[in-house]
Amino acid sequence: MRKKSLWIVMAVVLMMAFTTLGLASSTVMYSTETEIEFYDIPEYNESPLLSERVNAGELPPVADRLPVNPYVVDPIESIGRYGGTLRTATTSIESWGDHAAAFDFVAGLVKPNEGASDVIPNLASKVEFSEDMTTFRFYLREGLKWSDGAPVTTANVAFWYNDILLNEDLTQAIPIKFRSRGAAMEFTVIDDLTFEFGFADPQPFFLNSIIHDAAIVSPSHYLEQFHENYVDADEMAAMVAEAGLETWYQLFLQKNDVLIGIPRVPERPSLLAYKLTEKTSERLIFERNPYYWKVDSVGNQLPYIDRVTGSLASDREVITGMIMSGQIDFASRNVDIRNYPLYRQFEEEGNYRTFLWQTTMGSDTSYQFNMTHNDPVLREIFQDLRFRRALSLAIDRDEINDVVYSGHAIPRHATVLPSSQYYRPEFGDAYGYATYDPQRARLYLDEMGLATDAQGYRLRPDGERLAFTVEFTDRPYPVVPNLELVVEYWREIGVDAQLRAVSGELQSQRAPANMMDATIWAVGSTDMMFPISANFFVPSTPSWEESQWPEWGRWIASDGELGEEPPALLKDIRAWWEQILVEPDRDERVRLGSQILDEHAKNLWSIGTIGLSPRPLIANADLRNVPERNLWAWDTLTGVHVNLEQMFFDR
16 A cells, blocks of 8 residues: 655644634635545555445445545554444443443544544545635535445435524424524535535634534435424324324424434434444344445455444443453443452453543532522522532532542532633632642631521521432442542532432433432533533533533523523623634634633532543453543544544454
8 A cells, every 4th residue: 555645735724723713814725624634545445344245236346335434544553354243331221321422423524533623534634714704615525435335425414404403393403503693504415416504704723623523414315204294194193193192393303313423223324433223121132334434555445343232331430340240341331430440350250451541620520509499499590609609618628539439530610621721720719729728618608697407507698408319320430439529529518519410311300490409410621622512611502421511501592581580690601602603813712711711619509529530441452442541531522533434353
């Protein structure tokens, strides 16, 4: 194989200018390319399983299944070999498991690069944007195909834009990243492979904002048969009735059931490395996509491994046992840093290796009190800054770090990473309120007039015991021991806090419905996603991730038609954030972002505990092309940025 340079483009320079340095000075369309160097590949190769299907006349030759310009992956260790089944486990068939982390669970137009410093083309072979960052032109890879062999064209994007994004039954509120001055962005088809998105204002973070969006390219050839715009009314009514549903859009959503980017119905076409072929109450089976559009540097179509399975386990303790006994080949979501010594101890017996990847969470477990609570007494208490200061001061973060993380993490407030351009040291310690000072905490509660009963618990102004429940859904990091320690710290200052574990489904219902007293989540991100994903710092559409101000967020998201009007400061913060999204000047964006974080540190709207923790990753000892060190974060789509479809078994 001979590598030759076809052209050199300013991908890195321009994308750095885009994401961190502001606008460069130019009068032409900027261009970003993923193929800075093209590969001179005389022929392509494929899995023997696919060769058998080609010989049987079931599939076209591999060269006809690949794009003209496939995405080329330089292997981490070596060119792989085909075959094998990657065994993973999950605690919920309907939710996240390591099957999701083991391959590219989002096939977006763009993606993070391997260092998570830039955004690079993915499904698109090239992206151009105007000097004022109001127009973005995307070039789809020529010859790109869905898992059923149907071509990927701008018709797929047009369907998403016209029939999903602009359809009020399917999209009740257009996300802010697809809006400008209150209206949906413009969409223009140039040709079968080229299209543009246009905005009235500059969108300096637009490419960053869509790295998690797989839906922009939707399989219209499949979905049209369930959409009211393409089906006779009587025929649609019959399908809806047969499915036991009430509306056409319920049927559409059922047939388009996707978890972030992974289809959860086998018949839905996919662009991922693997396609769901079997789903039972106990197991998921994914098989290689014969039309997958990535190859290695010598022309072998990826992925190397034939199948990925996800077996249901009752809990993470069971998964730990499966790891130690060698029943799992890959684990990253259902692991626990507290078990790191245990993982290392059983490596030889279980035939696996243990790596430590770095998370990018500013705070693994952050506490949020519902300041728009339906109980007016709790609402008044939670809104009182003295209460939040007291509960923050009562937390012994050093002890949590020692007991839960064996000293591997950093005690800190809920904010961005220290490496962030928006960060200042006072954000990490919340102006001194992220320290352990229970005596000072008690003084704040005394100052609020919260007396104590005979058992030493604080009383509300109405004479009832001050008690509340922290509801939480289990997360892929040690939240339970954190919670157990924190509620004990709070009881020591007289606050009666209880814990209640809920499912992810229940969390997604109760948090946005203003039904929780308090909850927890991970807060913080890389600059790739901050301030785009700023819902922990800025009131926005209520979701399952936060409960500190659901009704204030609802008011802002509905332009005052729903919810409750927030305080002036939070309206200012929302305005600052909206300005960041359209501000062309980098220095001004940084100033506004730091200003938001400054208010967050002062007001403790989300109380952080421990951040920057390492994360164990388990890989079969025979599994190759697995990075020993890397980032593990939502920002980077866990392993998508390092192309884990290149993993293979060396045996």
